[in-house]
Amino acid sequence: MSDKTLPPPSERIRSVLTEAGYGEAAVQALLALDADHFHYVRRVMKGDVPQSLMDELGAGLEATQFHALSAILRIRFGYGREAAEATVGLLAEEMSLDPSRASRIASDLVERGLLLRAVSQADGRRSVLEPTEAAFALLDGFLKAKWRRTMRLFSTWSEEDILTFSRLFGRYTEGMRAEYPGTK
Template sequence: MPSRNKSQFSALLSNAGIDTETSEAVMEIDGILQNWRRRAVKRELGTRALADLGIALELAQFDVLSVIGAHVTEHEQGEVMVSTVAERLGIDPSRASRLVSEMVDKGYARRAVSQADARRTIIELTDRGTAVVDAVRAYKFMVMGDFLGTWDKSELAAFLPMIRRFGQWMDGIGASTEKHAAEIEALSRNLAESAKSRETA
């Protein structure tokens, strides 16, 4: 069965109470984000940064250093343990433990005793690890700064609050799914009917 075309999606969104202009924006943004996700999955920027900076680490190892170092930023607070690494990277605790051990063995991180609970082992960056994380962040900021430097100041002033606001759109997914429960149920029924028709074909 062929996929719905743009006009059919527009009609579907219109029936759900979403105006045409917003529908057009939704579909264009979705296309942009899909392309963005593909490039993010390939980790193009991270791979290039490690190569250009001559850092002999895999991306998974660098991710561990980033998580360990995140507690010193304004966005992440608190001590970092192996379980913290596993949670923030969405990986199995045994894999997190193995990656942390690799970083400790290579001298990028060290184990220490928690200041809050002496029975707890935490993970910290060494000076070498901090230098690596800072260098990659600086690389990323320079590349992004070079791109955004071509924008007008008024564009930057408008863009930042909008992308900050857009970054919160998934927070309201529950309210949206409740609002469009009937439409979602109809989509689910169509899927079930499609599956049955394939079984009987």
């Protein structure tokens, strides 16, 4: 069977959902959610969201550089993982990059004055990456810009809609953690 004769993936999944007992309205809603979720993740992973905010701030950073800077803070403060000293190896792990690519990105951030290389407090032979005051100022600006946009996004939503969305999205992400346990 050639690709030209296969029905689109949504039609093939439609039958799986129907056979699982979902009604037509739920099938439509789940397929729409899947498509919307794909576009949301793509915008975040591709870097459209952080790049747009970096451009708004005039930061001169590419999305990958911003992702590295935020990954270092996640490592350092234990967001989504156990807190640790940020090393190039942990940066590579957090960003799913090879260590040489992570090292180049870190070096670029050092040159831009956003990171410092320091000696590990736990092991004096190891080098760690420390955010500078400029990095914290940039990230503070990023968060404020992000929340300005988020508030605009929700400005026409009722408080009840926001509460419902937050509750249901939390329930969805908990289900994702259960189904895909490799993430935290």
